[in-house]
Amino acid sequence: MGSDSDVHALAQLVADAESVSDAARLAQIREVRVLAAAGVLAEKQAVGASEKVKAREMALRGIAAELAGVFVATDRTLQRRIDEARDLVDNFPLTMAAWEDGRIVRGHVRVIQEVGCIVPVEGRAEFERVAIERCEGETPNRVRDALRMLAERIHPRAFTERHEEAAAGRGVWVQVGADGMSDLIATLPTVIADGIVDRLTRQAREIINARAQADGAGGGADARADLRDARADTRADATGARPAPTRRFATGRRSSTMPARSIRSAPTCSPTSS
Helix, strand or coil: CCCHHHHHHHHHHHHHHHHHHHHHHHHHHHHHHHHHHHHHHHHHHHCCCCCHHHHHHHHHHHHHHHHHHHHCCCHHHHHHHHHHHHHHHHHCHHHHHHHHCCCCCHHHHHHHHHHHCCCCHHHHHHHHHHHHHHHCCCCHHHHHHHHHHHHHHHCCCCHHHHHHHHHCCCEEEEEECCCCCEEEEEECCHHHHHHHHHHHHHHHHHHHHHHHHHHCCCCCCCHHHHHHHHHHHHHHHHCCCCCCCEEECCCCCEEEEEECCCCCCCCCCCCCCC
């Protein structure tokens, strides 16, 4: 325990943190309501148009373009945030009220909105009420699974239905990294993802064994790195997207003058792109 002055200083820090947290919460709520109002304006501008959906989309694009500079974001990002804000304000009123009262924080709101979207309108109020109670005093990540179970209890669905809905969000995208490297990310049904990794692993081991025989050396301390690299190379080979690599020897060094032979196997399962 510190001195009295330390205790006083800590108490002041806590008070300052509470004040900052409250100010940030109110600003976040104000931002959500501003974005929701932008969505309402887009709907209003589309009233009377012969093609209402297209007119709303065009109006929303124009509004998002104006707001993008203020929020320092792309037009598309602003359109998504406007739609999310409109959904939150219109469809989760109890959650908004609890957020404004300081009972929950932004992370809780995101989880409630994300999980609660599957609950029909007639059960939404019950879901919100119980979800808010469970969120109080807990971190957002800790309540996520509990809220999912709550949503399924209020609106029970067969696993097949839930899986089909989840599978509709499958896709492949690239997250650009540093030094000319990137992450290729695929969201797939688990059985397909496991099958791809298993096949890549088996093909990678065959490649490593073939290299060891050709070089007259066994696997060394770098065997795990060899397996990781070979799996990545095999995945790139399967799509025909990988340039000729430099050959990797058992020492783990790469030759700058001796390109390796491209080893190709039967095509692997390709992720389904959306």
